[in-house]
Amino acid sequence: MAKTRKPRQLILGVDIGGTKIAGGLVTLKGRLNECMVVPTLAQKGRDVSLGQIYVLIGRLLRLAGGKENVCGIGICSPGPLNPATGIVLNPPNLPGWHNVPLAALVRKRFGLPALVENDANAAGLAEVLFGAAAGCRHVFYVTLSTGIGTGIIVDGKIYHGKNGVAGEGGHVVVDHRSPYLCGCGSRGCIEALASGPGMTRRARVLLEQQHGAPSLLRSMTVGDLTRLTPKMIGEAAKRRDAIARVILDETAYYLGVWLGGVISMLDPEMIVIGGGVSQIGKPLFDKIRATVPIFTINRQFVPELPIVPAKLRTNVGVYGAASLFLPGTM
């Protein structure tokens, strides 16, 4: 008889990005099935993007065999947002979004429970559940990418703070005298210094200052420094390019100063670093690990503190969104 099948065994996860929306069906054991992607069409405005989200959810519900097989819809979105109310405040990457009650809209439209979470928080939770930090209770998660997003996991749950906006570690100021302004309006935030654009900006300044000095970065960009990427800096540094190495060392140094402070504050069990810039890999991680003990107090514990690359990559957002409906995480 068909009645023997257990209903509500899947979670629908949606990851909203500035250019694409990914979605998938995740089992309660953390297996991701049926992943798909639609364009966000962010420039066409909020309603078009909301429409894209609805289309994606609709398709996934059909693939799930109907909403009776889905226990909830988890959504991760660029912040700021309030996870308690499910309202997306005003993300810079989603023009026209102001106080959008996303969880309520989805809940009403599909008749299923829905939760909304900041993307870095959700990614951190996914790493704790299914990734590099599996089994850990207290974890600091970092996405090094176009921005620097972080998530604080306390006792296996996302720490939200009073207004739901905790874990914005990317905007901790590590150099209050820095000439580099941050998109948040502050100065010398770790995001302004060590994100992808932060790295390439510092590299361009140095290349312009050292205009006579040869550098692989000049040939890699065919003389157009606006084409510079963090990946190029990583590659040139591996090939012992002096300017690339200065920039990479500085980046790791800033990250080490910053993470030293995080460790003094949070005494985490593990630090997990994901995002495109983290794929520079060993040269970056080695220098971060060497810098951290200089800038934290209880350095006797640092040798036992893993500072490791994230394990989940492309689908970390879908995993993270789905994680919101796993037992014990909220």
Next chain:
Amino acid sequence: MAKTRKPRQLILGVDIGGTKIAGGLVTLKGRLNECMVVPTLAQKGRDVSLGQIYVLIGRLLRLAGGKENVCGIGICSPGPLNPATGIVLNPPNLPGWHNVPLAALVRKRFGLPALVENDANAAGLAEVLFGAAAGCRHVFYVTLSTGIGTGIIVDGKIYHGKNGVAGEGGHVVVDHRSPYLCGCGSRGCIEALASGPGMTRRARVLLEQQHGAPSLLRSMTVGDLTRLTPKMIGEAAKRRDAIARVILDETAYYLGVWLGGVISMLDPEMIVIGGGVSQIGKPLFDKIRATVPIFTINRQFVPELPIVPAKLRTNVGVYGAASLFLPGTM
């Protein structure tokens, strides 16, 4: 009949400091009775100081009418220590103390449950239970004193991290280029810049640089700048002394940069600042409050975030120690 009296209605709190040990009996409703103080005699070594602690506990147990009226002995001590094991590692203020199993020693000697906690953590908990942050769930507590101690309260409980050494916010680096070294071995920690000795050190440097400039600080110290105190700087600043105002402004600026980062990370419900230096009061708090929004990301929430003086003063340590045995705090 005597049997009508309810037993185990008191908590014994002990606050170990570098010069004195305070103790008291606290009711489950948070009323402090029978407070007393003995000298720590720290220079005479660990065993003498332990003896002083035992004497104090013994006296308080007699005042309580016997150990059957006491449900536990809470102890707060300078860190680093491990609250989970009750072992005091190696506090700079208690020479000769290395891995002292304080909770176990007290438990064995008096046959009562015993817990040990870092003094700033305990003070933070006391402020949440009985002080300025009563009723709050997520609080960042700061002691501005000879050092800068902090405590992170999450959901009404002390956040300990993996090794029990979380909440060392005083050693977050706010100026990695600073000439000022910190006792912890790092550079430009907020403690090195804005603690009492941090303030007076900066003031002495400025007075020496500006050796021709008149300043009330010179007359207050009768020409001996080693006598300078944070209180003098506060008083001179109130009387519009230019050098004192520069030092006070800088102190508040550093604290604002630091707390801005704390707010980005923790999104607390309240920040409570205690300790001797905080008694400079309004001029310090006003400038901190003005600086914080410049160095945090979600500044729309800052106007609703109270940054307030601590309420508990002399006996905060005894309250904090006793708090460890109140229901729901551990």
